[in-house]
Amino acid sequence: MARLTVAMAAVLLFPLIRTLAFADKPVLIHEREAATALTTRSKPNEVVLSDQPWSVAWYANRPSLLVPYSDLRIAELRKKFSGLRWLFLTQDIGYSGKAWSGFYQALLGWNDAFYKAGVEGTTPPTEIRISGYDSPLLSALAGFVTYPPLEKGRPCTIVACVSQQLTSVERTDFQKRSQAH
Numbered sequence: 162m163a164r165l166t167v168a169m170a171a172v173l174l175f176p177l178i179r180t181l182a183f184a185d186k187p188v189l190i191h192e193r194e195a196a197t198a199l200t201t202r203s204k205p206n207e208v209v210l211s212d213q214p215w216s217v218a219w220y221a222n223r224p225s226l227l228v229p230y231s232d233l234r235i236a237e238l239r240k241k242f243s244g245l246r247w248l249f250l251t252q253d254i255g256y257s258g259k260a261w262s263g264f265y266q267a268l269l270g271w272n273d274a275f276y277k278a279g280v281e282g283t284t285p286p287t288e289i290r291i292s293g294y295d296s297p298l299l300s301a302l303a304g305f306v307t308y309p310p311l312e313k314g315r316p317c318t319i320v321a322c323v324s325q326q327l328t329s330v331e332r333t334d335f336q337k338r339s340q341a342h
Contacts, residue, residue: 191251191252191317191318192213192216192217192220192249192251192318193216193220194311194312194313195249195310195311195312195316195318195320196213196216196217196219196220196221196249196318197220197221198311198312199217199220199221199223199247199249199311199320200220200221200222200223202308202311202322203221203223203246203247203322205222205223206224206244207223207224207244207245207246207247208223208224208225208226208242208244208245208246208247209221209223209224209225209226209245209246209247209248209249210225210226210228210235210238210245210247210248210249211225211226211227211228211248211249211250211251212227212228212250212251212253212254212256212257212261213249213251213253214226214227216251217249223247224242224244225249226238226242226245228250228254228257228261230257230258232260232296232297232298232300232301233297233301235298235301235302236300236301239301245323246322246323247320247321247322247323248302248305248319248320248321248322249318249319249320250264250265250268250318250319250320251317251318251319252265252317254319260296260297260298261298264298264299264302265319267289268289268307268319268321269316269317269319271286271289271307272307272310272316272317272319273315273316274286275309275310275316276310276315276316285309288306288307288308288324289306289307290305290306290324291303291304291305291306291321292304302321304323304324305321305322305323305324306321306322306323306324307319307320307321308320308321308322
């Protein structure tokens, strides 16, 4: 009877043990480092607009909103959430449309230039201030300014913040990160 019980237990538990012992390790989220770093750059009550709001909420512990499908909704969100101060975009933003994809690529170019300047020891590019009325998206995001990459290595996450509200601490941080890169 004992042998039968052991045999049945082995048969029933084998799939679980195999899965736990031999399964691939979970993939880390690419944005994790940047989202975690956002914790020290932002205040707890500041809201983040992102294509990955769950990553921001989990790793940065900040309230985060999903980028709306319609660019016109961004203005509504900025009015409704006065603390909407940060923009956190990943390579997945391309699924939100051509305008977002082009916007991401332009700011990714700035991130690359900032990273390259750090590697080469040259002066980093000046921040990009989003303004103008060339498109509904740029109009909705007017007032945001690029922020130095938060991850180590070649950055792929775009971070921007509302420029009028940069504190002296953030400006000092920007200058330090500019000099460090």
